[in-house]
Amino acid sequence: MFTPPPTFAGFGLGLRKEHYRDFLETDVPVDFVEVISENFMVDGGQPRHILRQVRERHPVALHGVSMSIGSADGLDHAYLRRLRALVDEIQPLFVSDHLSWSRVAGFNSHDLLPLPYTREALDLVCRHIDIAQEALGRSMLFENPSSYVAFADADMTEWEFLAAMSRRTGCGLLLDVNNVYVSSRNHGLDAQAFLRGLPAERVRQIHLAGHTEVTDLLIDTHDQPVCDDVWSLYAQAMSLLGPVASMIERDDAIPPLAELLDELAIARCISERAHDLREAA
Amino acid sequence: MTLAELQRDFRVWLTHASPEAARRLDPRAGMGMTVYQNNYRAQLVGVLEASYPQLHAWLGSSLFLEAAIRHIDSRPPHGWTLDAYGADFEATLSHMLPDNPDVHELAWIEWSLSESFVAPDATMLASDRLAEIDWDIARLQLAPSLRQRSVTTNASDLWSALQQQTEVPESEMLATPGGVVTWRQGYTCQLKPIDAIEHEALLSLRDDPRFSALCDALVARLGEEAGIARAGELLASWISAGIVTDVD
Numbered sequence: 001m002f003t004p005p006p007t008f009a010g011f012g013l014g015l016r017k018e019h020y021r022d023f024l025e026t027d028v029p030v031d032f033v034e035v036i037s038e039n040f041m042v043d044g045g046q047p048r049h050i051l052r053q054v055r056e057r058h059p060v061a062l063h064g065v066s067m068s069i070g071s072a073d074g075l076d077h078a079y080l081r082r083l084r085a086l087v088d089e090i091q092p093l094f095v096s097d098h099l100s101w102s103r104v105a106g107f108n109s110h111d112l113l114p115l116p117y118t119r120e121a122l123d124l125v126c127r128h129i130d131i132a133q134e135a136l137g138r139s140m141l142f143e144n145p146s147s148y149v150a151f152a153d154a155d156m157t158e159w160e161f162l163a164a165m166s167r168r169t170g171c172g173l174l175l176d177v178n179n180v181y182v183s184s185r186n187h188g189l190d191a192q193a194f195l196r197g198l199p200a201e202r203v204r205q206i207h208l209a210g211h212t213e214v215t216d217l218l219i220d221t222h223d224q225p226v227c228d229d230v231w232s233l234y235a236q237a238m239s240l241l242g243p244v245a246s247m248i249e250r251d252d253a254i255p256p257l258a259e260l261l262d263e264l265a266i267a268r269c270i271s272e273r274a275h276d277l278r279e280a281a
Numbered sequence: 282m283t284l285a286e287l288q289r290d291f292r293v294w295l296t297h298a299s300p301e302a303a304r305r306l307d308p309r310a311g312m313g314m315t316v317y318q319n320n321y322r323a324q325l326v327g328v329l330e331a332s333y334p335q336l337h338a339w340l341g342s343s344l345f346l347e348a349a350i351r352h353i354d355s356r357p358p359h360g361w362t363l364d365a366y367g368a369d370f371e372a373t374l375s376h377m378l379p380d381n382p383d384v385h386e387l388a389w390i391e392w393s394l395s396e397s398f399v400a401p402d403a404t405m406l407a408s409d410r411l412a413e414i415d416w417d418i419a420r421l422q423l424a425p426s427l428r429q430r431s432v433t434t435n436a437s438d439l440w441s442a443l444q445q446q447t448e449v450p451e452s453e454m455l456a457t458p459g460g461v462v463t464w465r466q467g468y469t470c471q472l473k474p475i476d477a478i479e480h481e482a483l484l485s486l487r488d489d490p491r492f493s494a495l496c497d498a499l500v501a502r503l504g505e506e507a508g509i510a511r512a513g514e515l516l517a518s519w520i521s522a523g524i525v526t527d528v529d
Contacts, residue, residue, distance in 0.1 A: 043402075045398050045399040045400060046398065066362065072283075104289060104291070107292050108359055110324060110325075110358055111317065113317065116287060120283065147313075148311075148312070148313030149313035153282065
């Protein structure tokens with residue numbers, strides 16, 4: 001039985017092409033970086049070379065988007081072997097993916113599609129997490145996705161699903177605070193109840209990102225700064241959680257690095273305040 | 282509805298926009314299913330644009346988008362990585378624009394460069410090893426990043442001009458068909474038009490990597506003196522360019 005990876009209370013950024021030079025040529029004040037695993041699951045060339053150089057300077061978290069842990073068809077074992085090779089070389093801080101699915105019957109949507117929170121899905125996801133963690137030889141983190149539909153025949157809430165999944169498989173959780181906000185707004189859920197419902201001791205990493213509002217729905221676009229409501233939710237999360245790694249996740253409309261470091265400074269400040277309040281209580 | 286049924290319906294919604302499938306998934310018919318549909322198609326258009334920036338510039342946005350839509354409708358993605366989605370875009374273009382070999386060849390060049398970019402690493406052959414080699418039995422090892430094809434147009438000139446943002450020449454047929462190669466030297470991708478003799482010589486190495494066989498083939502084609510001279514010249518250029526990366 002796996003247990004969640006050791007805690008790491010640092011502050012990091014997603015490593016994006018636009019900032020490669022900054023990370024290779026300057027001393028960027030972050031405690032870790034996170035990369036999209038699939039971008040580096042290649043045979044060779046510059047991407048892998050850059051990742052090796054960055055790894056010499058910073059701890060690296062591998063964040064995947066293609067494991068498709070909830071596919072009814074099963075896992076892609078060739079994918080797992082490629083990921084394992086990258087894990088063995090990089091020795092990452094965390095290996096994570098999403099509580100979602102992408103593949104069915106040879107088709108790959110390349111999107112993080114929602115699962116129904118049913119007992120059937122829970123059993124299947126837990127079986128797949130067991131297989132993935134065995135294949136990688138280590139425990140993983142799974143992230144709560146943003147969703148735009150909620151299925152009517154759910155047996156449990158998303159946070160109950162995440163808690164049961166983590167308890168049964170020993171995986172850790174990657175809490176995306178923006179996704180909690182987006183899904184809660186889209187489905188009329190109580191974001192505070194979501195946070196309180198998670199097993200705090202199993203959360204190892206936090207994502208902070210921006211979203212866009214389109215005709216009454218919030219879309220998880222990662223192309224905006226973190227909004228005030230998400231910062232508030234982050235403060236509430238940090239009052240509930242112990243030591244955890246926090247990071248800004250920007251995937252589109254990438255600003256200069258300094259702007260992301262400014263956002264990260266806000267996260268540090270909120271986290272320190274939450275820590276002080278916890279100590280005082 | 283089982284999980285497998287739900288996922289099959291989701292696929293039908295994404296690939297065919299079936300209203301029945303959407304209703305089964307979300308009887309309230311909210312905007313959510315439309316978001317997934319838009320994300321799916323926009324992401325695939327985006328990855329084709331990112332994979333083929335010079336082809337996009339050459340065709341123009343309108344024609345490129347028409348080709349992308351045709352590709353998405355006829356070839357749903359199946360690979361584990363989104364980056365692989367553009368692999369057979371050339372086939373869609375050949376079907377859509379059958380009389381434009383320049384477009385097909387431009388697409389091939391752009392895709393091959395992206396394959397070369399992440400191909401397995403190889404080191405350059407050290408020049409001090411050359412003197413030790415017994416060329417009668419030597420077998421040439423080609424760079425794992427090497428891709429080649431025959432061409433009938435000046436597509437490599439078009440690609441280079443588009444990439445360097447210099448004046449783009451008119452598209453034209455070559456006086457005689459030749460070839461084009463892409464490969465990676467260190468971490469830098471390379472593109473080179475080659476003549477038919479070099480194209481055939483490189484192709485022959487994939488079947489028989491012996492340098493002596495290459496010499497025999499070139500002697501048969503060019504005669505004793507010219508054939509041997511061309512073999513030496515090609516070998517020297519391939520080694521210095523990192524096209525031949527080892528000799529056993």
